[in-house]
Amino acid sequence: MNRTWVQLLTLPTMAKKLLLIRHAKSDWDTDAKSDFDRPLNKRGNKDAPKMAERLLDKHIIPQLLVSSPAVRALSTAKHFAEIFNIKKKEIQEEPAIYEASSDTLLSIVNGVENKYDFIALFGHNPGITNFAIDLCDTNVYDMPTCGLILIEFPFDDWKLVSKGTGEEKLYDFPKNEDD
DSSP: OOHHHHHHHHSOOOOEEEEEEEOOOBOSSSOOSSGGGOOBOHHHHHHHHHHHHHHHHTTOOOSEEEEOSSHHHHHHHHHHHHHHTOOGGGSEEOGGGTTOOHHHHHHHHHTSOTTOSEEEEEEOTTHHHHHHHHHBOOOOSSOOTTOEEEEEESOSOGGGOOTTOBEEEEEEOTTOOOO
């Protein structure tokens, strides 16, 4: 076997990882002017840091947080940022995530800079659940509030991420007692 071939065999495989997170529980009993402005409720403000801590305990820390600018999603992302020691101002707000379809979410992911190998996307149902279903073979059919799913792709380019190309690595949600 020639030396170049051996070197290629020992190179680490490149992979992109996507953490999809549905916003934490929002407050329906509020004076918010619109759905977009609904804040997190008490449970949501408790669950978001708890879920971030679970990830931190497993050393699962994204390089970039991308969030819907809706108050409940951005608040969830800020809780995660605080636990991950990421500056809140570094959260990338993406207006297209709000009320996005799976195809729109895919377009957003395909546009991520390749300098990031691991991103977290904070969004809403039904889009976030449909996106997970489209990307990988998952049994998650209704992501609960503050639920998350980690999907890995065998690519080094976000543009190659497409339907059916991912592999589910982790699924968790606040009421999961397996942890």
